[in-house]
Amino acid sequence: MKPRYRYTSLILVALILTVGFVLLCSQTGYGETLQDKLLGTGGGFIPIEGWITTAVDWMAINFRPLFDVVTIIVNVVNDTIITILRFGDWHYSGVFVFNIFGTVVQIPLLAGLVGLLMWYLSGSIVTGSAGLVMLWLAANFGYWPETIETFSLTLTSAFLALVLGIPTGIFAAINDTADTIIRPILDLMQTMPVFVYLIPAVLFFGIGPAPGAVATVIFAYPPAVRLTNLGIRGVPTELIEAGESFGCNNIQLLTKVQLPVARPNIMAGVNQTIMLALSMAVVAGLVGAGGLGGVVVRGIQRMRVGEGFVGGLVVVFVAMILDRATSNIGQSTTEEA
Amino acid sequence: MPSIELEDVYKIFGDEPEIALKLLKEGKGKDKIQAETGQVVGVRGISFTIEDNELFVIMGLSGSGKSTLLRCVNRLVEPTSGKIVLHADGTDYDVVNADSETLRQIRETQMSMVFQNFALFPHRTVIDNVAFGLEIQEVNKKERVRKAKELIEVVGLEGFGDSYPNQLSGGMQQRVGLARGLATGAEILLMDEPFSALDPLIKVQMQDELLDLMEEMQRTILFVTHDLDEALKLGDRITIMEAGKMVQLGNPEQIIVNPKTEYVADFVENADPSDVLRSETVATTSFEPDENNRVRLTESAEVELDSKGRPVQGYFSQTPIEIRSLDELSELNEDVILSTGPDTPISKIMRARLTYATTPVIIVRDGVMIGFVTERNILHGLLEKGREDL
Ligand SMILES: Nc1ncnc2c1ncn2[C@@H]1O[C@H](COP(=O)(O)OP(=O)(O)OP(=O)(O)O)[C@@H](O)[C@H]1O
Ligand SMILES: [Mg+2]
Numbered sequence: 001m002k003p004r005y006r007y008t009s010l011i012l013v014a015l016i017l018t019v020g021f022v023l024l025c026s027q028t029g030y031g032e033t034l035q036d037k038l039l040g041t042g043g044g045f046i047p048i049e050g051w052i053t054t055a056v057d058w059m060a061i062n063f064r065p066l067f068d069v070v071t072i073i074v075n076v077v078n079d080t081i082i083t084i085l086r087f088g089d090w091h092y093s094g095v096f097v098f099n100i101f102g103t104v105v106q107i108p109l110l111a112g113l114v115g116l117l118m119w120y121l122s123g124s125i126v127t128g129s130a131g132l133v134m135l136w137l138a139a140n141f142g143y144w145p146e147t148i149e150t151f152s153l154t155l156t157s158a159f160l161a162l163v164l165g166i167p168t169g170i171f172a173a174i175n176d177t178a179d180t181i182i183r184p185i186l187d188l189m190q191t192m193p194v195f196v197y198l199i200p201a202v203l204f205f206g207i208g209p210a211p212g213a214v215a216t217v218i219f220a221y222p223p224a225v226r227l228t229n230l231g232i233r234g235v236p237t238e239l240i241e242a243g244e245s246f247g248c249n250n251i252q253l254l255t256k257v258q259l260p261v262a263r264p265n266i267m268a269g270v271n272q273t274i275m276l277a278l279s280m281a282v283v284a285g286l287v288g289a290g291g292l293g294g295v296v297v298r299g300i301q302r303m304r305v306g307e308g309f310v311g312g313l314v315v316v317f318v319a320m321i322l323d324r325a326t327s328n329i330g331q332s333t334t335e336e337a
Numbered sequence: 338m339p340s341i342e343l344e345d346v347y348k349i350f351g352d353e354p355e356i357a358l359k360l361l362k363e364g365k366g367k368d369k370i371q372a373e374t375g376q377v378v379g380v381r382g383i384s385f386t387i388e389d390n391e392l393f394v395i396m397g398l399s400g401s402g403k404s405t406l407l408r409c410v411n412r413l414v415e416p417t418s419g420k421i422v423l424h425a426d427g428t429d430y431d432v433v434n435a436d437s438e439t440l441r442q443i444r445e446t447q448m449s450m451v452f453q454n455f456a457l458f459p460h461r462t463v464i465d466n467v468a469f470g471l472e473i474q475e476v477n478k479k480e481r482v483r484k485a486k487e488l489i490e491v492v493g494l495e496g497f498g499d500s501y502p503n504q505l506s507g508g509m510q511q512r513v514g515l516a517r518g519l520a521t522g523a524e525i526l527l528m529d530e531p532f533s534a535l536d537p538l539i540k541v542q543m544q545d546e547l548l549d550l551m552e553e554m555q556r557t558i559l560f561v562t563h564d565l566d567e568a569l570k571l572g573d574r575i576t577i578m579e580a581g582k583m584v585q586l587g588n589p590e591q592i593i594v595n596p597k598t599e600y601v602a603d604f605v606e607n608a609d610p611s612d613v614l615r616s617e618t619v620a621t622t623s624f625e626p627d628e629n630n631r632v633r634l635t636e637s638a639e640v641e642l643d644s645k646g647r648p649v650q651g652y653f654s655q656t657p658i659e660i661r662s663l664d665e666l667s668e669l670n671e672d673v674i675l676s677t678g679p680d681t682p683i684s685k686i687m688r689a690r691l692t693y694a695t696t697p698v699i700i701v702r703d704g705v706m707i708g709f710v711t712e713r714n715i716l717h718g719l720l721e722k723g724r725e726d727l
Contacts, residue, residue, distance in 0.1 A: 238456035241413050246470040246521065247445025256472070260460040 060203050071210040074156060078209050081152035085110070107144065111135040114321060122328045131324065134317040141310050143295055150281055150291035150318060153209055157216035158277040162270060165221045169228025169269070170254070179229065186222040194219060194283055202287050212289030216280040223272040231265025232258045271326045278322060282315050292318070338389045339424055340525065340557045341410060346383045346419030348405050348581075351376035354417045367580045379405035379414070381581045389524075392551060392558045396568040396604075397578035403561040404529050406578070410559060411448050411527060412440055423447060425524055445473055449518040453530040455510040457502040463489060463513050464498040470521035488516040491550070508539035515547075519554065526558045532567065544570055565608045569593070577601050589613045594723045610722050616686060617679035619718035620700045620708030634709050638696040640674060646705040648676065653696060663689050663698065676701050683718055686710060 060067075111132045119128025138147050172179040197218060201211035235258050243257040259266070285293020292315050299308025349357040357376035360369075367378040380402040387393045395403045408414035410421060412432060421432040425447045435443060449470060457466050465472075467485040476484070489498055492512040502510055511531060518526050532540045544567060551558070562568050568575045569589040576586040577600070585597045593610045596602040624632050631639045631652070640660065641650040651660045651674035663677035663685065675689060675698040686698050690712075697711040717723075 236456070238452050238454055239458065241408075242450070242452060242456040242458070242469075244413060245411055245444055245448070245450035245527070247441045247443075247473050249441060252473060256469075257458065261458065263460065 056200050056203065063204070067204045070214065071205050071208075074160070074205075074210045074213045075208070077159060078152055078156040078213065081155050082148060085148050085152060107136065107139040111139070114325075118321065118325045121325050127324050131321050134321060138314045138317045141314060143292065143311065143314055146290065146292050146295050146311070147314055147318065149209075150278070150293065150315070153213060153216065153281040153284065153289060153291055154274065154278045154318070154322065156209070157213045157220055157281060158270075158274045160213070161217045161220040161273050161277060162224050164217070165224025165269070165273065166228050166266065168221075169225040169266075170232060170259075172225060172229040173232035173258075174254075182225065186225055189218050190222045194280065195286075198284065198287050207288050209289055211287055212281065212284030215284055215287075216277050219280040220273045220277040223276060224269045227269030227272065228262070228266050231262030231269070234265065235261045267326075271323065274322050274326055275319065278315070278319055339386045340389045340391070341387045341424070341559070342420075342422045343386070343410075344384050344420040344422075346406070346409055346421060347381050347417045348379035348402075348409055348414060349376050349417045350379055358418070378402075378581045380409065380578075383419070383583050385576060385583070385586055387557060387559065389557055390551075390555050391573045392560060392571055394560045394562060394568040394572035394575040395578060396562055396565065396572075396575055398563060400580075401578040402581040403563070403578055405581075407527050407529050407559060407561050410525075411444055411450065413450075423525075445470070446521065447523050448525040448527060449521050449523040451511075451514045451518045451526065451528040451531045453533055455502070455507075455514045455534075457510055457513055457517075459502055462499050462501055463494065463505070466502065466513055467516045467520050469517055470523075474521065484520055485516070488520050489513075491519070492516045492546070507535050508543065511535060511543065515550075519550075519556075524555075524557055526556050528558060528560045530561050530563065533562065533564070540567075547571065565604050569608060569613050577604070590615060590618060594618060605722065610719060611684035611687065612682050614683045614718050614722070615679060616677055616681045616683060616698070616700050616710055617702075617707065618723065619683055619714045620710045621714060622708035624708070632706070632709075634674075634697040634699070635711065638674065640699060640706070642706060648699055648701065648706050651696075660699070672696075674699065676706075678702065679707065683710070683715055687715060690715075 114135050115128045115132030118131035119125050122128070138144070168182065172182045194215060198211070198215045201215045205211040205214055239257055239261060240253065243253045248256065281289065281291065282293040282296065285291055285295070285297045288294070292311050295311030296308050296315070299305070299311055347354075347358065347361075351357065351374070353374065353376060356374050357370050357378060360374070361378065361381055365373075367381075371377055383406060385393075395406055397403050405414055409416045410432070412435075416433055419433065423430040423432050423443065430439070430443055430447075432440070432443065458469065461469070464482060464485045467488055468476075468481040471481040471484060486498060489495065492515055494509060494512050494516070497505065497509065502513065505513065511534075514531065518528075532543050535543060547558075548571065550556075560568075560571060562571075569592070572589055574586065574588050575592055577584050577592065579598075579600045585592060585601050587595070590613050592601065593605055593608060593613050596605045626632050626642055629641065630643070631641045633639045637654045639652045640648045641652070643649050648660055651658045653672060653674070659673045660676050661673040663675050663681060672695075673693060674696045675686075675693060677686065677698055677700060679700055679702045690698070697709045699709045700707050
């Protein structure tokens, strides 16, 4: 379309909308009630609250099977991660050697493993030892089960957010229409105050880790999408042309050029997703998701300053461990230099 | 044998190309059309044929449509109209109308591309970059690596196979780009300002290496540049583009000697013609043997011709001296009359004259003298880019 036409049609659309709106207002007695509404007396002019309440109630009843499936998926992933993290308790099933020492070695062993993992991933022994110390401290502050719960809720949600988010990001990068549609939805997910969907989540998914995890996934999903999208769109045109000029088909272009080149960005998205998941997993303590969030909430509610503070401190430890362990992954292979 | 034929190729950027095409037919210019309709004329009405093993240069100022034209050939840019035919492996491919799978195969096996900013894959080692095209061809890993190593050696990067692109200098990176382009075995190499991002010394070195490579491997190259000296040095033929149009097509000497428009003349003005002008072009070709069948070259030098016009004897101030071919010159530093063929670049004559005879150089074709080159001819050639019309 030529610019001239574009402006003309824009003005036309604006005109039609205005006239339509004025007509609608005059028909519905908007003029008389306008003053009330502006002064904040009486309900909103558009009864959107009612609509949403109705929609939520309707969904809670009619989408039950879907919500149940989601609950099951979350629980399976979450339980698996908890079981792995609590390998010291496996002696109850009488299978593993750890049962010789029981829970006594569980914590040092796990702290050691986490330390080694962080050393490996970050390439710095200082970071590795810091991880070891922090986890050991967290355990000895007396909130070990809660730490494990938060860890696993975070990892579960981050895992689900990434599994959903990276493909969405790829799709948004390839398809401009999809990008236009997805973008405002992501804005909504990121800026809507979390409590607003934390409560309906309880309605939909009952109590336990599921509502917390779902709310966390909603919160942590946008950066995975955004950074994947951004990374793929940021791949230099010349590299795409190079791929095409050697006869890549679309799949090869994606797997051999776009994704590997966008890798640092995608990994930054992974890191952000995990960090957001952690912060939300803590907030989810408010709706009974337990974990360190529960400790903090309990501390505040009962005016136990110390308990709340220690809970918060352990959250910081967990955050640092997760951050340092994931922030370097993107760089490690691309820039071998 | 023709390799690629272009016929009346147009590329209009924008969503209403028909309108722009119509305005072009009415004789409106690129700028006018852009101002009126927002459509950008990329290239217009380009036709030429590239022969097998030819190094064909597309040259012009920034924005003249060189890259667009080059990209039309492998359809990284979709031509708006026109015909592009590729002759390869005994098949004629209609590139413009090829379906996506055929196009993909053409790109995979028949053409490869070298980019201005190298466009190497940062996550791949040099070997894996060079082997990229082979990977797409689904060559097995062992063979791929063998071939890649071979080409890495060809471009002089032994020992850097496991480096990543960001560890290499610009010149080295472009060698990788070149090796990657050569590795697929494609007949046709599309090169978009491959040496423009390199510093001058490396650039000249790469140009020489490209010429050497052309001797060894049979390739057809479509080479884009905005540098006339590069075009003159490399091109078998050169086309000059202005605002999407082809304004001249010819070999380097034709471009230098006979620029068709003001635009080309401006380019040529500062070019160094000494490697491009041939001896025949600058030589004095109108001469009359005297009664002894001798031709006077200067006040004191002359040559004697036999009945068929072949030079048999030289004289300097009446004293007989030898006639020696420019190409056979050794370390001898004696007075000779030099002779050479019609295609010798005048730079070579100038260099010989620096060391040897002060007499003019006689130009022979198939043994027969067709003219001679004096100092004055050379100066005239250099300054006026052609022959002095006597
Ligand atoms: N994708 C595009 N969309 C719109 N216009 C384009 C596009 N690509 C190129 N053009 C226009 O087409 C014309 C030719 O561009 P092209 O890139 O072929 O020039 P070039 O001769 O290669 O210049 P340079 O030496 O700067 O690379 C220019 O006017 C340019 O603005
Ligand atoms: Mg260009």
